[in-house]
Amino acid sequence: MENFNTINTVNETKNHSFYLRQRYVLAVLGFFGFFNASCLRNNVNVATLAMVNASEHNNTETKGSFNWDSSQQGLFLGSYFYGYAASNVPSGWLANKYGFHKMFTISMLASAILTLITPLATTQGLYLAVACRALTGFAQAAIYPAMNYAWAKWAPPLEISVLNSISLSGMGFGLTLVNPLVGVISDALGWDAAFYVTGSMALVWLVFFFIFTSDAPSNNRWISKKERRYIEKSIENRENKTHDEFQGPQKTTSIPWKAMLASKCSWALFIAHSADAWFQYTFAALMPTYMAEMYNFDTTQSGLLMILPFLMQFLVSLPASCITDMLRKKRRITTTQIRKINTFLALSVPALCLSLAGYVGRDHRAVIALFTCGYAFTGLTFPGYLSCPLDIAPRHSGILFAISNTIANLVGFLGPFSAGYIITDYKSLLQWQILFWASFGISIAGAITFVTFGSGVEQNWAKKQNCKKRKQSTKSEVENRSNLL
Incomplete structure (x- = not known):
């Protein structure tokens, strides 16, 4: 039975404010990470309308150059999820073994590069385009498990809801903006520009993420001693762990699959x-x-x-x-x-x-x-x-x-x-x-x-x-x- 003493945390001293609390820097960068992931995931929803020459199949005139029928369009649109569904558990295991920072970085870097080469792949054939999208989904499956591992080390127990919500809400915010954004870009610059712009946005964000975030408070160069002590002491009080368990990725932690x-x-x-x-x-x-x-x-x-x-x-x-x-x-x-x-x-x-x-x-x-x-x-x-x-x-x-x-x-x-x-x-x-x-x-x-x-x-x-x-x-x-x- 849970009671109010289940989570025993430490009060952060009010008269010692941290200039930039790095757990919130991580949350904001996580927000924009999920925002970019959403753009890379959903840019095809509108871009496909500009890619396909619908006049080949109905009376609608479009400027698209690909004569794909409805089944081919469905294959292209759904290919992301084939890779995504297949790699969630392996990605979660890798994030557990090598740490969230490395996996999140590799995941977004790979999906951004694959997005950038999608227009070239598409001109070479439908199935190469499908392969690019499937690999993009395969790469992005790591971001959710990785962010969960991040908050296991970064979030004081009584701040989990806020920090987790800030980062995850980036996905919904991306869904809000990606369709009109891609529509404007496609109309102004062509459908291929939608992939170039969203892929480049992710690469720019990745530079900031790589510099300002880390696996744990203990190896973050920007964090103050007070914030680090507060985070580690809060988590230690909840889990009764020793200080050395905050030093980095949990490389030796076995996963209790059966339980x-x-x-x-x-x-x-x-x-x-x-x-x-x-x-x-x-x-x-x-x-x-x-x-x-x-x-x-x-x-x-x-x-x-x-x-x-x-x-x-x-x-x-x-x-x-x-x-x-x-x-x-x-x-x-x-x-x-x-x-x-x-x-x-x-x-x-x-x-x-x-x-x-x-x-x-x-x-x-x-x-x-x-x-x-x-x-x-x-x-x-x-x-x-x-x-x-x-x-x-x-x-x-x-x-x-x-x-x-x-x-x-x-x-x-x-x-x-x-x-x-x-x-x-x-x-x-x-x-x-x-x-x-x-x-x-x-x-x-x-x-x-x-x-x-x-x-x-x-x-x-x-x-x-x-x-x-x-x-x-x-x-x-x-x-x-x-x-x-």
């Missing part, structure tokens, strides 16, 4: 993450189609509509995270309780608003309001289940998140895929209602599972000292038996 995969709170995380992915993938893929078919929105109107929900998610995530950590610091609520509340609201409210949108008639403004307000609640996922790996297994948070992200992405793909079987007539409101309620059911199932089995307490299997004690206990038992014999 991790047998843990109820691990599966509560996996299920909540999967339910959220199902909803968000379905929403992002099908809402423009819904507005086009049911309310006659054109492409520009649908694109602008999709900016609002992601912007609201970003605007909600940071205040919600600050409130979460404030309540934890003041001991008004336990970590487990607030993680469950945030996750339940983040999964249930957006799905409910989506379902209600199918019953408002021809009032498109009401639909937009429901979509936007509902999706804003997904910002609570950051101080909700997305922060749980750092609560329940800080030492193994990267690999735990990698497993969760793999399962969630595989399940998330099924959302838009299943819609093809539910909706056979895009003008049928009844079929859309069925899809919306199916998504609601999955989201509620995920929310209830997390509320029932989720946790914000570090688990016994995740504590290194427990592993040592078990080994020592086993050794003592063997010696005692030998003496008896």
